[in-house]
Amino acid sequence: METSLHRIAINSGGGYVPGLNAVVAGAVLSASNLGLEVVGIYDGYDGLMTRENYPEGGLVRLSPNVIENLIGSDGSILGTAARTDPFRFRTINAENFVEEVDRSDELLEKIRAEKIDAVISVVGGSALTGMHALSVAFKLSRKGLRTVCVPKSVENDISVTALSFGYNSALSYTTETLARIRTAARDVHRIAVVEVLGHQAGWLALQSGMAVCADVVLIPEIPYDLREAAAKLREDEKAGRRPSLVVVAEGAIPKNDDASSADSSQNLQEHGLRKSLSPLSDPRFGEGARVIERSGLAAETVALKLQKLTDHETFPVVLGQLVRGGAPTAVDRQLGLGYGAAAVRALDSGQSGVMVAFQPPDLKFVPLAETINKVRTVPANSEFVQIARALGISLGD
Amino acid sequence: MSQATPNQKGLVLNIQHFCTNDGPGIRTTVFLKFCSLRCKWCCNPESIGQRPELAYDINKCIGKKACGKCLQPPAPEGAMYVLDGPDDRVHINWDLAQGCGEETTSVCPTGALYLFGQEMTVDQVLDEVEQDSAFYRESGGGVTLSGGECLLQPDFSTALLAEAHERGINTAIETAGNVPWAFMEEVLPHVDTVLHDHKLTDPIRHKKWVGADNTRILANFKKAYETFPDKTFIARTPIIPGVNDDEEHIRSVLAFIRPHKNVVDYQLLPYHRYGETKYGFLGKVYELEDFTPPSSETMDRLRAIIDESFGRTAAGKTG
Numbered sequence: 001m002e003t004s005l006h007r008i009a010i011n012s013g014g015g016y017v018p019g020l021n022a023v024v025a026g027a028v029l030s031a032s033n034l035g036l037e038v039v040g041i042y043d044g045y046d047g048l049m050t051r052e053n054y055p056e057g058g059l060v061r062l063s064p065n066v067i068e069n070l071i072g073s074d075g076s077i078l079g080t081a082a083r084t085d086p087f088r089f090r091t092i093n094a095e096n097f098v099e100e101v102d103r104s105d106e107l108l109e110k111i112r113a114e115k116i117d118a119v120i121s122v123v124g125g126s127a128l129t130g131m132h133a134l135s136v137a138f139k140l141s142r143k144g145l146r147t148v149c150v151p152k153s154v155e156n157d158i159s160v161t162a163l164s165f166g167y168n169s170a171l172s173y174t175t176e177t178l179a180r181i182r183t184a185a186r187d188v189h190r191i192a193v194v195e196v197l198g199h200q201a202g203w204l205a206l207q208s209g210m211a212v213c214a215d216v217v218l219i220p221e222i223p224y225d226l227r228e229a230a231a232k233l234r235e236d237e238k239a240g241r242r243p244s245l246v247v248v249a250e251g252a253i254p255k256n257d258d259a260s261s262a263d264s265s266q267n268l269q270e271h272g273l274r275k276s277l278s279p280l281s282d283p284r285f286g287e288g289a290r291v292i293e294r295s296g297l298a299a300e301t302v303a304l305k306l307q308k309l310t311d312h313e314t315f316p317v318v319l320g321q322l323v324r325g326g327a328p329t330a331v332d333r334q335l336g337l338g339y340g341a342a343a344v345r346a347l348d349s350g351q352s353g354v355m356v357a358f359q360p361p362d363l364k365f366v367p368l369a370e371t372i373n374k375v376r377t378v379p380a381n382s383e384f385v386q387i388a389r390a391l392g393i394s395l396g397d
Numbered sequence: 398m399s400q401a402t403p404n405q406k407g408l409v410l411n412i413q414h415f416c417t418n419d420g421p422g423i424r425t426t427v428f429l430k431f432c433s434l435r436c437k438w439c440c441n442p443e444s445i446g447q448r449p450e451l452a453y454d455i456n457k458c459i460g461k462k463a464c465g466k467c468l469q470p471p472a473p474e475g476a477m478y479v480l481d482g483p484d485d486r487v488h489i490n491w492d493l494a495q496g497c498g499e500e501t502t503s504v505c506p507t508g509a510l511y512l513f514g515q516e517m518t519v520d521q522v523l524d525e526v527e528q529d530s531a532f533y534r535e536s537g538g539g540v541t542l543s544g545g546e547c548l549l550q551p552d553f554s555t556a557l558l559a560e561a562h563e564r565g566i567n568t569a570i571e572t573a574g575n576v577p578w579a580f581m582e583e584v585l586p587h588v589d590t591v592l593h594d595h596k597l598t599d600p601i602r603h604k605k606w607v608g609a610d611n612t613r614i615l616a617n618f619k620k621a622y623e624t625f626p627d628k629t630f631i632a633r634t635p636i637i638p639g640v641n642d643d644e645e646h647i648r649s650v651l652a653f654i655r656p657h658k659n660v661v662d663y664q665l666l667p668y669h670r671y672g673e674t675k676y677g678f679l680g681k682v683y684e685l686e687d688f689t690p691p692s693s694e695t696m697d698r699l700r701a702i703i704d705e706s707f708g709r710t711a712a713g714k715t716g
Binding site: 085132 | 475488495
């Protein structure tokens with residue numbers, strides 16, 4: 001039987017996205033109105049698991065008069081935890097061996113000892129570390145922890161919510177930067193190939209590319225043929241438009257029959273752009289050498305191939321993780337505040353093991369089991385795709 | 398002390414033939430599972446765990462429509478899943494797939510799901526190793542135990558190396574030395590050449606990059622040099638740019654090894670990213686995503702310091 005609600009903890013798993021403090025503020029202000037106390041756990045669950053590493057004890061009491069000043073601020077008052085895991089907690093045993101041990105029971109005991117009745121965890125999305133934070137919350141929930149999750153993602157790829165907080169800020173910054181790059185590229189008569197986040201979902205590439213009317217946008221959901229993209233660039237040029245900007249999501253994949261990429265030894269559709277077009281993708285370099293995961297390869301590879309196909313000078317630019325930083329936009333501020341407040345409302349109404357989701361026009365609560373292992377991708381026939389085509393943007397297909 | 402028997406079983410990761418960088422001559426390298434360190438640049442992440450562990454190659458998956466056998470028990474709830482869309486190949490939620498073993502991989506007809514690590518007896522291993530005996534004779538090679546950390550299976554390693562000697566095969570091990578001294582003391586009598594790592598000098602930096610400090614490692618190596626004066630030791634350092642590619646580290650290792658005449662060489666191994674694929678197969682994060690191999694100029698500069706210390710010219714000849 002669940003105990004009554006007096007003290008709520010809040011933490012953040014995975015990496016930073018703009019608006020984290022707004023979520024915390026939303027939860028604290030809402031809880032305060034209900035007469036509930038809120039404490040923050042530093043760095044995911046590290047503040048509780050390794051309290052000895054925190055001079056102030058790993059927990060911080062969050063009062064409304066302090067937190068409300070941080071709503072629009074850059075950074076995270078609670079820190080983040082990209083790689084820690086109470087189920088595989090890295091430690092050094094008495095033999096000086098490094099090992100990973102399951103300390104989830106110990107964590108739950110510490111939560112009880114701190115008289116914490118429930119935990120709000122900010123988690124997301126589909127990338128390895130984000131999925132990991134959600135899975136950890138799901139497993140703790142199955143072990144009896146009263147918990148509500150809030151979705152964060154700069155790729156907007158969490159399946160159950162129309163808008164994750166952090167996405168709008170990343171989209172705004174990406175759009176602004178793309179506009180600057182395009183001006184610079186046009187000025188020197190070159191084509192910029194800009195890689196943006198989006199391993200499985202192309203929202204960020206598509207919507208930022210639309211916002212600046214890029215010449216070409218390549219996303220994971222629509223396999224591309226660079227010959228098509230090159231043909232579009234040539235047509236534009238004949239029509240008097242100087243091509244200057246190609247946006248490529250890091251997970252964009254070429255079509256199977258894309259002859260422009262045929263020098264790769266791997267089946268291109270199978271491995272994705274970053275993998276199949278890796279400089280070391282040739283097995284002649286040795287067993288296990290074919291996949292080299294590093295940011296920038298998508299832009300680098302597409303830039304080189306487009307240069308061959310168009311005889312225009314190209315240059316790669318990688319925005320990547322840069323767009324995760326910064327202060328939240330107005331949309332992410334109000335979304336974060338709303339998510340934080342809704343998480344408290346869910347707990348106050350007796351719900352647990354759910355994620356707050358924006359399903360316009362409502363904020364709803366979706367069971368965690370329905371949120372894991374899903375990715376919100378761009379439907380190939382979606383309105384956004386049709387608008388992009390209507391604007392004359394090539395999607396490389 | 399020794400529990401070694403001829404029928405000893407060990408957890409073997411892989412047997413690799415025709416290796417030329419794992420000791421003298423052409424060698425067959427036997428990789429054992431289990432490691433007590435967590436080097437961020439590790440190129441054998443599949444060797445770290447103490448038990449067989451789940452691995453997955455999505456390129457071999459034939460999809461939910463054609464198969465889908467792993468999407469039901471005995472796989473744990475949520476461990477395997479398929480995303481919406483035309484690609485119906487299975488994905489793994491590595492957090493929910495913890496503990497999956499043979500009961501999970503055995504249902505996969507294509508080998509997309511498999512386990513890293515299998516139990517083998519000393520005879521099974523050496524029967525395969527012996528297939529290369531002609532090459533050992535011609536080149537002065539033999540068998541090398543690597544890992545993981547081969548000294549963490551001391552009884553199996555002892556039995557295997559002793560039996561190799563019985564069969565006339567030269568023996569070597571690759572070790573990082575982070576084991577109880579008793580393990581080293583048990584195994585080393587059966588080893589001809591000991592290839593041992595000096596990854597970082599400073600114990601705090603060693604802990605940051607490797608996971609544990611090096612106090613016991615250095616104590617073990619010093620004791621090994623003195624306890625086994627007739628064995629051949631070769632020190633090695635994987636050169637990681639921005640981590641240990643400094644002259645200070647090289648000189649400190651030389652200061653440690655040069656007083657011991659049985660340490661006959663110090664070799665530098667340039668960092669490479671060949672193991673990165675395997676992190677994906679295991680669902681692990683490769684933390685050195687943006688690291689690149691050291692330049693040939695850096696390697697030459699650092700090797701020149703070693704050559705000078707050993708009294709060699711740059712071409713490797715005694716000066």
